[in-house]
Structure formats: structure tokens, C-alpha cells
Amino acid sequence: MMSKKLVLVCLFNFLVAAAMGLTMRFAFVSSIDFNYRNLTHAHSHVAMLGWVYLMLYVFIVHHFTSKKPKAFNRLFWITEVAVIGMMISFPLQGYALFSITFSTLHIFCSYYFAYLIFKHQNIASKPTRVLIKTAVVFMLISTLGVWCLGPAVGLLGQASAFYQIAIQFFLHFQFNGWFLIGLLGLFFHFFKIQDHKIFKPFYISLVISTVTTLALPVHWFAPSPILTWINGFGILSQILCFILFIKLTKTFIQKHLKSVSKEAKHLYHFALMSFAIKILFQSASLFPNIGEIVKQNHNFVIGFIHLTMLGVVSGFLFAYIIQSKISYRTSLFNYGVYSFILGFLGTEFVLFFQGLRFVFGIGLIPNYYLVLFILSSFLVIGISFIFIGISTSKTNYYDSKQTTKTP
Structure with a gap:
């Protein structure tokens, strides 16, 4: 356990x-x-x-x-x-x-x-083993960006392109390499996805898209037409990867979701939907003008980071906690999950809507900062309820067939 x-x-x-x-x-x-x-x-x-x-x-x-x-x-x-x-x-x-x-x-x-x-490591499933090892390798690669920060500051200063690219290198391979591929490895494990001829092209397109989409943040600080083309290739690879992911996992997802608890099912739907929206939004960078607007609009940047961090990553992590047989007080955990999702959806809507208002020169939403603060408080309340729901449960093993719904 x-x-x-x-x-x-x-x-x-x-x-x-x-x-x-x-x-x-x-x-x-x-x-x-x-x-x-x-x-x-x-x-x-x-x-x-x-x-x-x-x-x-x-x-x-x-x-x-x-x-x-x-x-x-x-x-x-x-x-x-x-x-x-x-x-x-x-x-x-x-x-x-x-x-x-x-x-x-x-x-x-x-x-x-x-x-x-x-x-x-002792991973019987080949797809899961390959994904977990790849995620760990990307984690190691990401740290190269951190080691470049010292020389970047010493040689060119914090305002230099070198310094900014080093930060983006670390963040890109942490989020898109280590975090997301690690989550996919766990997804393949929990959904018992077997090796298939589709896995190899899925994996190749996954790695290619992870590496080549680094070109976009690099382009922000060292503009080059070549980087625009490389990012475009990466986005197309990412779209192909997502299509292959659906083909590879669809049957297993439908089968597995029938056997999980209602809470886990809702979280998986939430995380998968967030994942699809992330791919959609990232695909917009195929059009350079849109990519430039996003870069210059702080609301879009923060909204996208939170979409990945709170929607995709945390959504899957919460679902995996349930799947890993951790006991919790059902009502408290559920209140926490729904509060968290409410806070996420509310803040994402306000951030992106305000970003669009800036694009069209309309100005601030009335009471924008207060509304954003109130909606953000639901995230803190949600995590608190999840924490309390787990910490106050008396056992260390969750079995939906044996655990009663305690208030």
C-alpha cells in the first residue's frame, strides 16, 4: 500500500x-x-x-x-x-x-x-517502462538549463537572451518532458494499456514534439524563421501524437472507467479534457501572429501555465491518488475536488476572457482583481478539503467496495 x-x-x-x-x-x-x-x-x-x-x-x-x-x-x-x-x-x-x-x-x-x-525499476509493461524511463531522462536533461544560469548571468547578465533561454529550457523539459510523459507512463499503468503497433509511432511523435516545440520559447528571445518552422513541425507532431494516443487508449479508457469510482471517473474526464484543450491552445502557435499575441499577453501565459499545472497535471495526480488505494473521507474529498475544479474553471475563464479584452483594447473586467482573488480562493479551499479528507481517514487502504461514505 x-x-x-x-x-x-x-x-x-x-x-x-x-x-x-x-x-x-x-x-x-x-x-x-x-x-x-x-x-x-x-x-x-x-x-x-x-x-x-x-x-x-x-x-x-x-x-x-x-x-x-x-x-x-x-x-x-x-x-x-x-x-x-x-x-x-x-x-x-x-x-x-x-x-x-x-x-x-x-x-x-x-x-x-x-x-x-x-x-x-521493475516494470513488466513495455509501453509503461519506456515512458517512465523517458520521463526520467527528460528530467535529467532539463537540469542543463539550470546549470547554464550561472554562466549566463556572469557573461551576459539576467536580461540576456541566453539567461532567458536557459530558464525556458528547464521549464519546457520539466513540464512537457518529465511531468507530462511521467503522467502518461502512470496512465498506461493504471489503464493497463498493452503494447501495440501504434505505440512506436505514438512514442516517436511524442519525443519529437517534446524536443522541437522548445523552438517557440527560444524564438521569443532569439527570433529566427528557422525556429518558427521547427516549432510548426513540433506542433504537427504533437497533433499526430494526440491522435495516436486516442487510437491507442480509447478502448482501454472505456473499459477501465467502468470499474473506477465516480470521483476518479470525474477527475479523469477533467484531466483528459484539459489535456485536449492544452494541445488545442498550443496548436495555435502554428500561426506566428497568434504566438506573438500570446507571448505579449500575461493573462494568456498564466492561463496556459495553470491549464497545464492545475488542469492536466493536478487532475491526473488527484485521480492517481484515488487509484493507488489511499483511504479518504469521501464527502470531504469530493467537496475538495469540486471546489478545486470550480476555482480552476473560474480563474481560467477570467484570465482568458480578460486576455481577449486586452487584445481588443476593451480594458479591465469590473472588479477584475477581486473576482480573480475570490475564484482563486476555491483552489486553496479545495486542496485543504482534499488534505483533510485524506488525513482524517482512519485506515491506510482504500477499497470502494468496503469503505462507507463517511461525512
């Missing part, structure tokens, strides 16, 4: 990251004294490395290693120390000695995690 304690640690990190985000929303409603940029760094690092990274860590170790040496458990807690260090140091000092130290510690922990996974 998967450790409830480790899941709660990850959810705690997510709750702190969400509370930081809500604080940043409140800064536009009422004047409060804090360094906005520093809190932004803390918010993003804790969400990515404390919630998504560690949750994937827990799932991969639990489901894909037959022998679990104590090193995995020790490494988890060392990694959490690094997350807490970033949680405290980034708001206080931004990028400085302590925050950089804890960030570096996290990177070295990820290297050791990759070593342990390749050494101890």
Missing part, C-alpha cells in the same frame, strides 16, 4: 504553493508589504518541485519498484528538506545563497533518484 504520510507531505506542499498564489492575488486587492517577485519564485518552485515532482516520485517508487531500499525513503525526506528550504528562503531573499543552495540540493537529489529508479 502507498504511504499516506508521503502523499500528505506532497499535498501540504501544494497547499502552501496555492496559498502563496492566493497571497499574490490579494496584493492587487489590498496593499500588503512583501516582495512580489520573490514570492513568485517560491510559489513556482514549491508547486513544481514540492507537489508535482514529489508526487511523481511517490507514485513511481510505489508502482514501479518491486524492492524498495531504504534509500528511497531517506531521499524523499532529504528532497522535502530542500523544498521547505526553498519555501522559506525564496520569499525572504529571492535568488540568493540559501535559495540557490536548496535548489542545488534538489537537483542532486533528482540525480540520485534517477539512478535508483534505473537500478531498481
Whole structure:
């Protein structure tokens, strides 16, 4: 059975990251004294490395290693120390000695995690094994961007294209390589998707699209017609990948969703729909003018990041928590999920609608910042209910046939 304690640690990190985000929303409603940029760094690092990274860590170790040496458990807690260090140091000092130290510690922990996974993985399904290994490799590749930040600052400064491209390199391969492919590996595992002749072209198009769509953020800081063509090729590969994904998984999805709980079914629908919308929105960059509008519109950028982070990634992670036989108080967990989805849908609508208003020169929605703050509070409330629903359950094993719906 998967450790409830480790899941709660990850959810705690997510709750702190969400509370930081809500604080940043409140800064536009009422004047409060804090360094906005520093809190932004803390918010993003804790969400990515404390919630998504560690949750994937827990799932991969639990489901894909037959022998679990104590090193995995020790490494988890060392990694959490690094997350807490970033949680405290980034708001206080931004990028400085302590925050950089804890960030570096996290990177070295990820290297050791990759070593342990390749050494101890025991994955019978070929598609799942290939996807999980590929995700871990992309995680390692992404850190090259971090190691380039020091030389970029020393040689050209933080305003340089080199510095910005290094950041985009890290973020791109974290989100589109490590996070999304890792989630797909878990998806193939939970839905028992078998090897098929379609898998090879699906996998090839997946890797190609992951690598080539990096051209778009690079183009933002080092414009070149070649990069536009490379990104276009990547988008077409991504569309092909999604079509093959549907063909490969459709039968398994229909079969599996009949046997899961109502909560898991809703979350899978939510995550898959968010995934499809992400592909659709990303495909719009095929048209350079649209890509330029998106780049210059902060609402679209934040909306797209949250679509990926909250809709796709967190939607799947919540569903996988249910599938991993973690016990929870049903009503509290359900309130949390529906509150989270409400907050997500509400903030996404407001962000994208306001972005469109800016494009057409209309101006701000009345009480825009207050509305965004109120809707964002539903995300924090939702995560809190999910956390409480799991932490107050008396057992460490969830079986929908045996667990009664406790209030």
C-alpha cells in the first residue's frame, strides 16, 4: 500500500504553493508589504518541485519498484528538506545563497533518484517502462538549463537572451518532458494499456514534439524563421501524437472507467479534457501572429501555465491518488475536488476572457482583481478539503467496495 504520510507531505506542499498564489492575488486587492517577485519564485518552485515532482516520485517508487531500499525513503525526506528550504528562503531573499543552495540540493537529489529508479525499476509493461524511463531522462536533461544560469548571468547578465533561454529550457523539459510523459507512463499503468503497433509511432511523435516545440520559447528571445518552422513541425507532431494516443487508449479508457469510482471517473474526464484543450491552445502557435499575441499577453501565459499545472497535471495526480488505494473521507474529498475544479474553471475563464479584452483594447473586467482573488480562493479551499479528507481517514487502504461514505 502507498504511504499516506508521503502523499500528505506532497499535498501540504501544494497547499502552501496555492496559498502563496492566493497571497499574490490579494496584493492587487489590498496593499500588503512583501516582495512580489520573490514570492513568485517560491510559489513556482514549491508547486513544481514540492507537489508535482514529489508526487511523481511517490507514485513511481510505489508502482514501479518491486524492492524498495531504504534509500528511497531517506531521499524523499532529504528532497522535502530542500523544498521547505526553498519555501522559506525564496520569499525572504529571492535568488540568493540559501535559495540557490536548496535548489542545488534538489537537483542532486533528482540525480540520485534517477539512478535508483534505473537500478531498481521493475516494470513488466513495455509501453509503461519506456515512458517512465523517458520521463526520467527528460528530467535529467532539463537540469542543463539550470546549470547554464550561472554562466549566463556572469557573461551576459539576467536580461540576456541566453539567461532567458536557459530558464525556458528547464521549464519546457520539466513540464512537457518529465511531468507530462511521467503522467502518461502512470496512465498506461493504471489503464493497463498493452503494447501495440501504434505505440512506436505514438512514442516517436511524442519525443519529437517534446524536443522541437522548445523552438517557440527560444524564438521569443532569439527570433529566427528557422525556429518558427521547427516549432510548426513540433506542433504537427504533437497533433499526430494526440491522435495516436486516442487510437491507442480509447478502448482501454472505456473499459477501465467502468470499474473506477465516480470521483476518479470525474477527475479523469477533467484531466483528459484539459489535456485536449492544452494541445488545442498550443496548436495555435502554428500561426506566428497568434504566438506573438500570446507571448505579449500575461493573462494568456498564466492561463496556459495553470491549464497545464492545475488542469492536466493536478487532475491526473488527484485521480492517481484515488487509484493507488489511499483511504479518504469521501464527502470531504469530493467537496475538495469540486471546489478545486470550480476555482480552476473560474480563474481560467477570467484570465482568458480578460486576455481577449486586452487584445481588443476593451480594458479591465469590473472588479477584475477581486473576482480573480475570490475564484482563486476555491483552489486553496479545495486542496485543504482534499488534505483533510485524506488525513482524517482512519485506515491506510482504500477499497470502494468496503469503505462507507463517511461525512
